[in-house]
Amino acid sequence: MLLHNATKGSQAMSILHSIGANATGFDKQLSFQFYKCYIRPIFEYALPLLTPTNNELKILEKAQDNACRLIMRGHKSSSTQVIKHMNNMANMSDRMVVLCAKNLVRVQQLPADALLTLFLQQLITSRTCHLKKLQTRNPIWQRLIADLPTTRTPQRIYIDKTDLKLQLNQFLLDQWHSTQSKFVYAGHCRTTLGIDPIMYIPMTVHERSRLIRWRMGWLPGKPQACRNCNQINNLTTQLHVTICFQICENLDMDIHAFLNSIPKSPPRSPADKFYLQNRWIVLQQFLFNLESICLPTDEPIDRTTYTEQSPFIAWINGSSPSSTTTTPFAHHA
Numbered sequence: 001m002l003l004h005n006a007t008k009g010s011q012a013m014s015i016l017h018s019i020g021a022n023a024t025g026f027d028k029q030l031s032f033q034f035y036k037c038y039i040r041p042i043f044e045y046a047l048p049l050l051t052p053t054n055n056e057l058k059i060l061e062k063a064q065d066n067a068c069r070l071i072m073r074g075h076k077s078s079s080t081q082v083i084k085h086m087n088n089m090a091n092m093s094d095r096m097v098v099l100c101a102k103n104l105v106r107v108q109q110l111p112a113d114a115l116l117t118l119f120l121q122q123l124i125t126s127r128t129c130h131l132k133k134l135q136t137r138n139p140i141w142q143r144l145i146a147d148l149p150t151t152r153t154p155q156r157i158y159i160d161k162t163d164l165k166l167q168l169n170q171f172l173l174d175q176w177h178s179t180q181s182k183f184v185y186a187g188h189c190r191t192t193l194g195i196d197p198i199m200y201i202p203m204t205v206h207e208r209s210r211l212i213r214w215r216m217g218w219l220p221g222k223p224q225a226c227r228n229c230n231q232i233n234n235l236t237t238q239l240h241v242t243i244c245f246q247i248c249e250n251l252d253m254d255i256h257a258f259l260n261s262i263p264k265s266p267p268r269s270p271a272d273k274f275y276l277q278n279r280w281i282v283l284q285q286f287l288f289n290l291e292s293i294c295l296p297t298d299e300p301i302d303r304t305t306y307t308e309q310s311p312f313i314a315w316i317n318g319s320s321p322s323s324t325t326t327t328p329f330a331h332h333a
């Protein structure tokens with residue numbers, strides 16, 4: 001079943017990719033929205049009712065990762081943890097737990113004369129009941145009923161919507177924090193859930209592309225001799241270029257901390273506007289210079305991909321249209 005879902009979803013994804021969910025087509029966030037709206041439901045068909053093995057779940061996760069790589073033009077083994085987090089996309093195994101918990105709660109809230117409700121008591125007392133198996137295996141459900149009085153399990157369990165939402169979020173947050181402790185680039189991302197403002201606040205496509213690639217570890221890309229300091233033993237790792245370009249000193253803070261501090265809406269105080277504007281220019285100059293030394297020597301960077309008139313600065317100062325520029329991507333590490 002899951003193999004069929006993965007194949008069918010991947011076929012649909014290749015169509016979405018051909019009409020614009022690719023490196024030079026739609027805006028990145030839009031592509032991920034399309035994926036979540038049209039492709040992910042195909043992968044997830046019947047998932048909350050199943051009890052798949054880890055290997056079966058891996059097939060689905062691989063299909064989701066490949067969809068992300070099609071949007072980002074990543075090579076077949078490139079890491080996708082960061083881009084999934086930036087677009088608020090959980091792993092398939094976590095999605096299964098979340099969807100199953102929602103359905104378990106929904107079963108309890110069916111009308112009194114619904115067929116399933118009438119059978120519920122009989123189902124739940126049977127030893128081989130699949131519903132019971134789903135309840136036992138679901139950590140969110142277990143947390144939800146843990147707070148209920150421990151006397152006799154009532155025939156119908158009422159779960160408050162707010163409690164369900166709270167437990168779903170807590171579960172996903174715990175899963176994300178455990179991922180952050182295992183992966184370097186994920187560790188640098190925001191510790192909260194939600195779409196990263198880098199995906200949608202106004203800026204040029206080149207600025208957004210460089211920021212996303214920096215976050216994912218694709219910029220500087222494959223380490224090579226650093227052409228900024230011209231020291232033969234210095235390779236263009238993120239650690240080296242951060243020191244070589246003195247970016248932390250110029251930003252007055254760590255680059256990841258700055259990215260995590262970018263607000264979702266323009267700041268009100270003139271001091272904050274000034275602060276963000278200056279640092280934005282410093283950061284974008286750095287990323288532009290970094291990309292220029294990472295391109296092959298016979299491939300000079302297109303200077304028009306850098307501008308001091310960034311839509312971000314207009315947005316910070318409250319004079320920006322809500323849309324972002326739609327120039328296609330030009331450079332990829």
Ligand SMILES: [Zn+2]
Nearest residue numbers: 226228229244
């Ligand atoms: Zn250097």
